[in-house]
Amino acid sequence: DAKTTQPNSMESNEEEPVHLPCNHSTISGTDYIHWYRQLPSQGPEYVIHGLTSNVNNRMASLAIAEDRKSSTLILHRATLRDAAVYYCILRDVGNAGGTSYGKLTFGQGTILTVHP
Amino acid sequence: DAGITQSPRHKVTETGTPVTLRCHQTENHRYMYWYRQDPGHGLRLIHYSYGVKDTDKGEVSDGYSVSRSKTEDFLLTLESATSSQTSVYFCAISESGRMNTEAFFGQGTRLTVV
Numbered sequence: 001d002a003k004t005t006q007p008n009s010m011e012s013n014e015e016e017p018v019h020l021p022c023n024h025s026t027i028s029g030t031d032y033i034h035w036y037r038q039l040p041s042q043g044p045e046y047v048i049h050g051l052t053s054n055v056n057n058r059m060a061s062l063a064i065a066e067d068r069k070s071s072t073l074i075l076h077r078a079t080l081r082d083a084a085v086y087y088c089i090l091r092d093v094g095n096a097g098g099t100s101y102g103k104l105t106f107g108q109g110t111i112l113t114v115h116p
Numbered sequence: 117d118a119g120i121t122q123s124p125r126h127k128v129t130e131t132g133t134p135v136t137l138r139c140h141q142t143e144n145h146r147y148m149y150w151y152r153q154d155p156g157h158g159l160r161l162i163h164y165s166y167g168v169k170d171t172d173k174g175e176v177s178d179g180y181s182v183s184r185s186k187t188e189d190f191l192l193t194l195e196s197a198t199s200s201q202t203s204v205y206f207c208a209i210s211e212s213g214r215m216n217t218e219a220f221f222g223q224g225t226r227l228t229v230v
Contacts, residue, residue: 030215031215032215032216034218041224042223042224043206043208043221043222043223043224044159044206044208044221045221046218046219046220049216049218051216087158091215091216092215102147102210102212102213102214102215102217102219103161103164103174104149104159104161104208104219105161106151106158106159106160107158108158109158
């Protein structure tokens with residue numbers, strides 16, 4: 001499985017932009033880059049995903065390097081509610097008798113602290 | 117929010133007893149997953165299902181079994197609970213197994229085996 005590397009922790013101030021980096025140098029041509037976050041005492045929450053082009057949604061933006069070996073999750077204005085563990089994941093399609101099951105393999109993630 | 121309910125939310129059980137955790141969804145999604153989360157290990161896949169009565173093992177399946185008799189329910193059973201199975205268990209659902217679809221997670225079940 002292709003792996004991702006993220007910083008263990010990052011800090012930001014409220015209402016400032018946050019750029020969360022992720023390296024995935026062994027990414028394959030068909031791997032999608034997914035980001036999830038996990039707030040304290042909750043289950044992971046989907047944030048965004050992309051393949052090659054930059055993506056935007058109501059929660060964040062995803063910037064993908066041209067060679068796809070790295071990506072950056074951008075929170076445009078951090079709030080206290082954004083304090084969470086952020087996971088960068090390459091969605092892997094395993095096969096069981098020919099049936100893909102879309103396994104999500106989680107790493108350690110980045111702990112984001114947001115200061116008031 | 118995706119309609120996923122895990123029950124119970126908290127449970128304390130004794131070593132050697134069987135335990136069943138339930139995941140119920142109202143989204144009619146085909147794929148369902150069970151993960152466990154432990155400090156220092158992140159989330160690890162235990163078992164998954166790609167349809168009614170279609171299940172398979174994940175990376176940490178020893179000591180666990182699953183069943184899916186209806187689309188909406190995915191049960192995780194610890195056949196004989198051990199202290200090493202003390203963990204937080206998360207259920208997830210996904211409409212398909214394709215790489216461009218997202219997964220939705222439940223709130224988790226905190227299981228303590230004493």
